[in-house]
Amino acid sequence: MTEPATIDAAVEVRDLTRTFGARKALDRVSFDLPRGAFLSVFGPNGAGKTTLVKVLTTLTAPSKGTAKVSGFDVVADAVELRSEIGLISHNPLLYPDLSAEENLVFFADMYGVPDAAARVRELLVAVELDHRRLDLVRTFSRGMLQRLSIARALLHRPKVLFLDEPYSGLDPHAVEILDHLIEQIRADHTFVMISHDLAKGLALCSHALILAKGKVVLSAPREELDEAEFAETYRATVGLGVA
Amino acid sequence: MAGEARGLSLRQFKAILHKDIVMELRTKEMITSMGLYALLTMVIYQVALSQSGTAFDPRNIAAGLLWLAFVFTSMLGLNRSLVHEKDQGCLEALLLSPVDRPVIFFAKAIGNLIFLLIVQALTIPVFAFLFLQQGSYAGEWWMIPLALLAGAVGISGVGTLLATMSVNTKGKDFVLAVLFVPLMYPLLLAAVSATSAAVLGGDGSVQQFWTGMGMMAGFDAIMLLASFALYEFIVGA
Ligand SMILES: Nc1ncnc2c1ncn2[C@@H]1O[C@H](COP(=O)(O)OP(=O)(O)OP(=O)(O)O)[C@@H](O)[C@H]1O
Numbered sequence A: 001m002t003e004p005a006t007i008d009a010a011v012e013v014r015d016l017t018r019t020f021g022a023r024k025a026l027d028r029v030s031f032d033l034p035r036g037a038f039l040s041v042f043g044p045n046g047a048g049k050t051t052l053v054k055v056l057t058t059l060t061a062p063s064k065g066t067a068k069v070s071g072f073d074v075v076a077d078a079v080e081l082r083s084e085i086g087l088i089s090h091n092p093l094l095y096p097d098l099s100a101e102e103n104l105v106f107f108a109d110m111y112g113v114p115d116a117a118a119r120v121r122e123l124l125v126a127v128e129l130d131h132r133r134l135d136l137v138r139t140f141s142r143g144m145l146q147r148l149s150i151a152r153a154l155l156h157r158p159k160v161l162f163l164d165e166p167y168s169g170l171d172p173h174a175v176e177i178l179d180h181l182i183e184q185i186r187a188d189h190t191f192v193m194i195s196h197d198l199a200k201g202l203a204l205c206s207h208a209l210i211l212a213k214g215k216v217v218l219s220a221p222r223e224e225l226d227e228a229e230f231a232e233t234y235r236a237t238v239g240l241g242v243a
Numbered sequence B: 001m002a003g004e005a006r007g008l009s010l011r012q013f014k015a016i017l018h019k020d021i022v023m024e025l026r027t028k029e030m031i032t033s034m035g036l037y038a039l040l041t042m043v044i045y046q047v048a049l050s051q052s053g054t055a056f057d058p059r060n061i062a063a064g065l066l067w068l069a070f071v072f073t074s075m076l077g078l079n080r081s082l083v084h085e086k087d088q089g090c091l092e093a094l095l096l097s098p099v100d101r102p103v104i105f106f107a108k109a110i111g112n113l114i115f116l117l118i119v120q121a122l123t124i125p126v127f128a129f130l131f132l133q134q135g136s137y138a139g140e141w142w143m144i145p146l147a148l149l150a151g152a153v154g155i156s157g158v159g160t161l162l163a164t165m166s167v168n169t170k171g172k173d174f175v176l177a178v179l180f181v182p183l184m185y186p187l188l189l190a191a192v193s194a195t196s197a198a199v200l201g202g203d204g205s206v207q208q209f210w211t212g213m214g215m216m217a218g219f220d221a222i223m224l225l226a227s228f229a230l231y232e233f234i235v236g237a
């Protein structure tokens, strides 16, 4: 449709706009992300970060512009795209009245995961919730919920992972678990992570993006960034306040 | 390819249905609220008819009373089936997965149908005990269950569709209530007519029964086709 960007692009965003009434949550956002990259998205509250992730994960339709993830258009190829992506969002996206194991088995079925039982067990062990697998999710703490939702997002081995503030609410040990999980799958996955933690976001990323009031303020590969300058830009945009 | 996709859809359908039944068995939210509501309606009928005297035969209005109870009961209950998904943010998780939207509809609608049939099965004996003691039931034994089933299919389908619409709308209960009755009107008319024919018997009752059944079947078919076509759009709104 538009000019073909690099074949290898995991995410291709062109003039993406999303309005809610008169408010522009995203305003002509454009950027590319190569396969295997790790994008950290920064920006003040209300900048449009979550909206961006929702559009890229097919949960919200764009008002204008186009976006492709893993080569699939978020509108036209939404069904195919959904098998390729995983999302860890603010919400755990788990059923409180099902046990940890039942939740994962349910989502394994929804994604058509082969050999579901083994995969579920493997992930429960990886997020260190195997001993609580029979407990109702209702009884879980915030950090445990977050770990389980990480397991849910990884079930179907998605190629592109979206993480909306995945570290919020985690204790240091859970942070380690998440770090470890990311490190393990880093090589063969593309990541888009929203973060308010500048140090953490920069340490992990290969690309950085700052959004403010729905617009791209800065978008650059990590190696081209001057850290002090970046921090200055970030502070200035956050200083702009809520859109 | 196509066979594989169908296999996945079937697996997803079973998973959603199984999950809803497991959760309902655990929380008993819908069955209790709907069952209780239906029973309370019976009590209110009892009060309302308490002064009607012996000359009056409640069988004449039995079918209408029954369906009235089922309509109000389902308006109360069906709303819950999607609200609980929405409240916990799970609708998003469902929408995020590679499931064809009509699969969600059919799984939810079948779940609702099962719950509604259970409520009907609980209500009928109470109703018969309270109102149908004098004078016997005229039709064949299978007529009533058949009419109840055909009506319940329509109610569950329309109810599931409207409940989905209303989760994305502000006045949730309002949307369901306002649209439910007008949409259900033809089905209700047919259901009451068929059920009444079964209860009362008499000349031409068999024909009246099958006319009602035919209308209900037509309504159910149209409703299912419309849901199939519209669900993607409705759920994505
Ligand atoms: N469903 C919605 N209806 C109306 N406005 C919305 C909706 N979702 C988001 N917005 C608006 O869009 C803007 C961007 O919101 P978004 O959630 O994307 O911000 P964010 O960058 O994720 O913020 P935070 O750091 O607080 O998570 C905000 O002004 C918000 O009010």
Ligand SMILES: [Mg+2]
Pocket (backbone or CB within 6 Å): A049, A050, A051, A164
């Ligand atoms: Mg956000």
